[in-house]
Amino acid sequence: MKHPVEDTIRVLFIEDDPAVAEMYKLKLELDGYQVKVVSNDDQVMQEAAALRPDMIFLDLRMGEELGIATLQRLRATDGTRHLPVIILSSRAAQEMAGRGFKADVMDYVVRADPGPSGLTWNIDDWARVAAS
Numbered sequence: 001m002k003h004p005v006e007d008t009i010r011v012l013f014i015e016d017d018p019a020v021a022e023m024y025k026l027k028l029e030l031d032g033y034q035v036k037v038v039s040n041d042d043q044v045m046q047e048a049a050a051l052r053p054d055m056i057f058l059d060l061r062m063g064e065e066l067g068i069a070t071l072q073r074l075r076a077t078d079g080t081r082h083l084p085v086i087i088l089s090s091r092a093a094q095e096m097a098g099r100g101f102k103a104d105v106m107d108y109v110v111r112a113d114p115g116p117s118g119l120t121w122n123i124d125d126w127a128r129v130a131a132s
Contacts (some may be wrong), residue, residue, distance in 0.1 A: 009033050011057060012053040012055075014038050014057065020059070021039060024057070036053070045074075045080075048079065048080050053083065056085045058071060058085055058088065
């Protein structure tokens, strides 16, 4: 589903594996989203402030503790506090849901081993929640 340019949804994708990041970025861009990939945890807050994303994808598969710390920083910052965050993880959904609540997550979806086509199934609704 393509989006008009003036209605483009901005996505910040936090992923440290370049091949995985490129695969997801390509899929999201083909579906009409503006995507900025950040691989270095130190750059997440700076890029979030510059992009002002409508939503954030956070891949926890590689470095879960670092990812949870990033999530906590996003939730502690005014500009990103209420953004929908979609957590990508290879862990069981119930286990990640428990971790999410401990990290003070307000909006999240846990997708265990998602393929790129599974990313956009509800992205419009998630991004619209953040805009309202």
